[in-house]
Amino acid sequence: MLRQPALRQLRLPKACETIRAPVQRRTFLSRRPNQSSGRAVENLDLRRLSQSAHDHHRNRRLFLWSGTIAGIASFCYTAYKIKEELNKPANLDSGLPSTDPLVRPDAADRKVVLHDEEGREIVPTGNSTVPSFPRTIYLPSYASPTTTAGLSASTVDTEYTLVGLGLRTVTFIGIQVYVVGYYVATPDIAALQSALTKKVNPIATTLVPGERDELRTALLDPAGSEQAWGELLANGVPARSAFRVVPVRDTDFHHLRDGFVRAIQARTQSLPGQAAQDEGFGEAMRQFRAVFNRGSVPKRKELILLRDENGKLSIAYDGGGSKKEGRPTSSRLIGVVDDERLSRALWLNYLAGSKVASEPARRSIVEGLIEFVERPVGTVTSQVV
Structure with a gap:
C-alpha cells in the first residue's frame, strides 16, 4: 500500500513534463523549418519561379531578335546578288574573239x-x-x-x-x-x-x-x-x-x-x-x-x-x-x-x-x-x- 503513492510520485513529474512541453508554431517572423511538412504548397519557391520565368522570356526575346536580324540580312544579301546578276550586260558578243x-x-x-x-x-x-x-x-x-x-x-x-x-x-x-x-x-x-x-x-x-x-x-x-x-x-x-x-x-x-x-x-x-x-x-x-x-x-x-x-x-x-x-x-x-x-x-x-x-x-x-x-x-x- 505504501509503495503505490511512491510509484505515482515517480511517474507524475515525467507526465507533467510531457504535458508542459512547448508547442512549436509558425509565426510571421519565424523561420521555415528545415524538414518538409509534407504538403506540396509549402515547398514552392516563388522567387525562384519568378526568376526562371524571367530568364525564359528573356532568352525567347533574344532568340526571336536573332532570327529577325538573320532574316533581314539574308534578304538584303539575296536582293543584292539578284540585282548584281540583273545588271550584268547581256551575252551578245558570242561571235567575237x-x-x-x-x-x-x-x-x-x-x-x-x-x-x-x-x-x-x-x-x-x-x-x-x-x-x-x-x-x-x-x-x-x-x-x-x-x-x-x-x-x-x-x-x-x-x-x-x-x-x-x-x-x-x-x-x-x-x-x-x-x-x-x-x-x-x-x-x-x-x-x-x-x-x-x-x-x-x-x-x-x-x-x-x-x-x-x-x-x-x-x-x-x-x-x-x-x-x-x-x-x-x-x-x-x-x-x-x-x-x-x-x-x-x-x-x-x-x-x-x-x-x-x-x-x-x-x-x-x-x-x-x-x-x-x-x-x-x-x-x-x-x-x-x-x-x-x-x-x-x-x-x-x-x-x-x-x-x-x-x-x-x-x-x-x-x-x-x-x-x-x-x-x-x-x-x-x-x-x-x-x-x-x-x-x-x-x-x-x-x-x-x-x-x-x-x-x-x-x-x-x-x-x-x-x-x-x-x-x-x-x-x-x-x-x-
Missing part, C-alpha cells in the same frame, strides 16, 4: 562594241536605264563668251572616240547615280598614243606586252597615276577630251555640283601654286558653282564636260542628245570656266589617285588606253574585241 580571262587576261576589262538598229556602233554599259553609250560622238568647239547671253558654239563638229566608261555609285550598298564615259577627240589620239608610249619606252612607236603591263600598272597606281596624268594634262595631252555624264535616276544640278565641287577641292593639293588660296582659282570655283545653279536633271539626259586645248572647261546640257546617239549633239552650252586648273582637277577626279569617282570607269579607261598603244602611233585602234 574569246573573253575568257585564261585566254586573254585583260579581256574582262575590255569593251565590246555592238551595233544598234541603224547600224551605229554602241558600247554596252551594263545598266538597264542607260544601256549603251555611242562609240563616237560629235561635239562643237564652244566659244568663250563674256556674258551668259553670248553662249554659242561653232558650226564645225569634231568627232570624239570613246576610251572607257563605267558606273558612278555611292554609299556602301552601291546606289547607281550615273554612267560616265571618257571621250578623246579622234584627231588628238595620235598625240596621246605617242605620249603614253614615250613614258615607257622613249624610242618605241608601239608597246610590247611587257611594256603594256608596265603602263597599266602605272596608270592604276595611286601615286603613279597622279604624276602621269598631271604631266599629260599640264602639257595639253590630250588636247581635247570630254566626259559624258548620263544619270540613271532623276537628280538635280545641285547634287551634281556638290559632288564635282568636293572632288575639285580634294584635288587642289596636287595643283601648282597653292590653288586653294589663289584668288583666280576662287573666282573660277564661283563661276563653276554658278553654272549649276539650275533645276532638275531627269534620268537619261546627258551632261557634257568638255576640255579644250587651252584647258578651258565648257559645260553643255542635253537638249535631246540621248535620243540621237552617235550624231552631232544637240546639248546646249550652259557655262564656261577658263581656268585650266579647275578642269585639270576635275579630270583627275576620274583618271588618277587612290580614290576616283568611278573605279570601273577608271579601269575601263586604262584598258582603252592600252588598246591605243597596242597599235603604231598614228593609227586609231579598233574597239571591237
